[in-house]
Amino acid sequence: MKRKSLIGSAYGEVNIMKGLVFRTEFNGSISFSNGYRFNPAYTFGNFVNNTSFAIRSSDNNTWWGLTQLLRYNTKIGKHDIGIMASHESQESNWEGVWAETRDFLNNDITDLVGGATVVNPPTSFRGSSALESYFGRLNYMYDNKYILQATIRADGSSNFGPNNRWGYFPSVSAAWKVSEESFMKGVFGSGDLKLRAEVGVVGNQNTTQSFYANLTKVPTPWGNGYLAANFSNPDLTWEETKAFNLGFDLHLFRSRLEIIGDVYIKKTDGLLTLNELPYYSGGNNSYSPGYIQFPAVNIGAMQNKGFGLTINTVNIEKPFSWRTGLNISTDRNKITELYRNTPINREAWFMTSFLSRSAVDHPAWQFYGYQAEGLFQNITEIKGHAVQTAGSDTVVANAGTGTWVGDVKFKDVNGDVKITQDDMTVIGNPWPKFTYGFSNTFNFKNFELLVFINGVYGNDVFNYARFRNENPNGSGVGNGMLKGAFDFARVSSTDLNDKDAHVLNPGGRIQRITSNGANDNGKATQWYVEDGSYLRIKNVQLSYNIPAKLVQRISLEGVRVSAGVQNLYTFTKYTGYDPEVGTYNGSLVGVDYGRYPSTRMYTVNLQVNF
Secondary structure, eight states: OEEEEEEEEEEEEEEEEETTTEEEEEEEEEEEEEEEEEEOOOOTTTEEEEOOOOEEEEEEEEEEEEEEEEEEEEEETEEEEEEEEEEEEEEEEEEEEEEEEEEEEESSSSSSGGEEEEEEEEEEEEEHHHHEEEEEEEEEETTTTTEEEEEEEEEEETOOTTTTTTEEEEEEEEHHHHHGGGGGGTTTOOOOOEEEEEEEEEEEEOOOOOOOOOOEEEEEETTTEESSSSSOOOOOOEEEEEEEEEEEEEEEETEEEEEEEEEEEEEEEEEEEEOOGGGGBBBBOOOOOBBBBBEEEOOOEEEEEEEEEEEEEEEOOOSSSSEEEEEEEEEEEEEEEEETSSOEEETTTTSSSSSEOOTTOOOOOEEEEBBBEEOBBHHHHHSSOOOOOOSSSSSOOOTTBBBTTTSSSOOOSSSBBBBSSSEEEEOOOOOOOOOEEEEEEEEEEEEEEEEEEEEEESSSSEEEEHHTTTTTTTTTTTOOGGGGGBBBBSSSSOOTTTOOBBBSTTTTTTTOOOOOOTTTTOBBGGGGOOOOOOEEEEEEEEEOOOOOHHHHHGSEEEEEEEEEEEEEEEEEEESSOOOOOOOEETTSSSSSOOOOOOOEEEEEEEEEEE
């Protein structure tokens, strides 16, 4: 991939009169990129890949933003007043082409034209988006004790239709410097205390342009035709979050101790997401002809509440200094309403059997699956359990076509003596109970050592990589690539008439090897939900400032040498590569589908000031 970019900005300020300033600013960027990829045919040991292919792509992107701002500040007696009004406009444009061919004569001819087969017709795309904003702010402070700030902004986004394009978002905040009151003099010594309160509304327009239907080309008996590429939604509108926050700032002992605390509650209405429609309505979230992409919709409401606490201290000042910073925060979310009155289930196109679910009165995107109670150890256990073979009304103890010893025993949650989708339940929660960070800075003479630690506690991770690769049954339900797959259940017999058939290595969790999937052992269960808590030594850096007397001899202002390492070590019980798995596509939260782990990086820096 080759990319060329140009980024620039320009601004100007005019002092119209005392306290009144006008500022205008223009920013822009242009980028051009060309991508080329060639995968050769090759033989590696016993593995033979006879398919070679090449992909070429090119795209251009432009963005510009223009801001005009007028601000006025004045002081009248004990009154400090600041007023600001501004207008912003910005626009993005993009376009590109993409093509792929396969089956090259040899690996020496690698250009696109050398491929004998055109996999897909060359495609092109283009689009644009724009946002226009007006906002104003009033700052007022009386006697350096009472502070008030009020803002209002109006945003118009091209992601929404003409009827819902504009959103209006007011906010008000107030603060009281309690330590400045006469009745509090001396209470905090040389420190101070400030109380804060904020309430306001913010908007989110991060979604696809779904208020109209795009067209896509499809083949017909009479030549090319066109179908809608997506369902239009002219009623799509802004997602709005109403937030209320209470907080305080406390400084004590000549600012050697700083404590900052906040509690909040947020209520979000009009949650923006893609509405996954069933196949019979044409939905498939695919770019393939004949399928219609899922539309963006306002699907429900959610509540978040939590707190944050930060403590900064100066522990030692002499003969060396030691400063620490500790922060801890928690957030609890809950779906309060779904406009379609049914839970939302999500799965990625590359996953099988795993679902994330959002349901009313529950946290968003919990893990949803089956409860595994162990492996069937003998025929008696099978006959005494609920029917697990799809389409059957009786227990089928058959090693060839149904349930047999060594198969997974799924819990009959609803008690109907059948294992169906109605027995699926919540098997994990990806949201941590709290997150934290802890920094230490040590200074001695010209040396400085920085150590930063962070982590989370109380969250679950679904180890999808282990779920697929501990399954010993090969392609489709697993790959059997992990060492744990070798602990599969060994059965004494596959004879249907053997009433004494049993598992030879009891106590395991890996199902037997079988050529059929009648028992559907590949269902996602709580066995693959792991504790995602971790503590990570995130950054360690040692720096040395060469004494000024030495560097000034060679006409330099200063020289600083530093060496550091990031992601030094992670303390965790998680069995995968990295418990910090993040989010895929906004809905698969805390699912490790093979995400590349955080890389340990070593750095050496030399900073020279002339």
